[in-house]
Amino acid sequence: MTMDGEGRSGPLRVVRVLGNGKRRFDPVEKERLVDAALEPGVSIAGLALAHGVNANQLRNWVALRRRRQASEKELTVLPNSAPPAFVPVVAVSPPARPPAPSARPTSRGVRLKASLPNGVRLELEDADAEALSAMIEALGRCDVPAG
Numbered sequence: 080m081t082m083d084g085e086g087r088s089g090p091l092r093v094v095r096v097l098g099n100g101k102r103r104f105d106p107v108e109k110e111r112l113v114d115a116a117l118e119p120g121v122s123i124a125g126l127a128l129a130h131g132v133n134a135n136q137l138r139n140w141v142a143l144r145r146r147r148q149a150s151e152k153e154l155t156v157l158p159n160s161a162p163p164a165f166v167p168v169v170a171v172s173p174p175a176r177p178p179a180p181s182a183r184p185t186s187r188g189v190r191l192k193a194s195l196p197n198g199v200r201l202e203l204e205d206a207d208a209e210a211l212s213a214m215i216e217a218l219g220r221c222d223v224p225a226g
Contacts, residue, residue, distance in 0.1 A: 089130070089131075090130055090131030090132075091104045091105070091108055091109065091112060091130045091131055091132055092104065092105040092108055093105075104132075109140065112126065112130055112132070112137065112140075113137075113140050113141055113144050116137055116140075116141050117141060117144070123137050123138055123141065166195065166217055166218065167217055168217060169213045169214075169216060169217050171209050171210055171213045189203075189205070189206050189207075189208075189211050190202070190203065190204050190205070190206075191203040191204075191206065191211060191214055191215075193214075193218055195218075201214075201218075
C-alpha cells in the first residue's frame with residue numbers, strides 16, 4: 080500500500096498475474112490491509128475500493144485471519160483440557176493360593192462389557208470379584224464428556 084501526496088492509500092501492489100487472470104498481491108501489504116480491515120469502525124467495502132481489491136476477497140482474507148487466530152487459541156488450550164487418551168491399567172496380584180474347590184461359588188463367572196468413547200470395546204468373562212472391581216475402578220477414572 081503506497082501513499083500518494085494527498086495521504087490516501089493507493090492500490091495494493093500486484094506481485095504476479097496468473098494465466099487465468101488471478102492476481103497475487105504483496106504479502107506484507109496484504110497483511111497490513113487485513114490489519115486495517117480489522118480495526119473497529121472501518122468499512123471493508125470502502126477499504127477494498129480504495130486499494131483496488133474486490134470487497135468479497137478482502138472479507139475472505141479477514142475471515143481466514145480470524146479462523147487462523149481462533150485455531151491458534153484452541154491449540155494452546157486443548158492440551159490442558161483434553162481427556163486422557165488411555166485408561167490406566169490396574170494390575171491385580173493373584174491370590175497367594177487358590178481357594179479350595181468347595182469354597183468356589185457354583186454360579187457362572189461374571190461377564191463385563193464396556194464401550195469406550197474412542198470406539199474401543201472391552202469384554203471380561205469369567206472374572207473373579209477382584210478383577211471385576213479393578214476393571215470398574217479403571218473405567219471409572221475415564222472422564223467422559225456428557226453428551
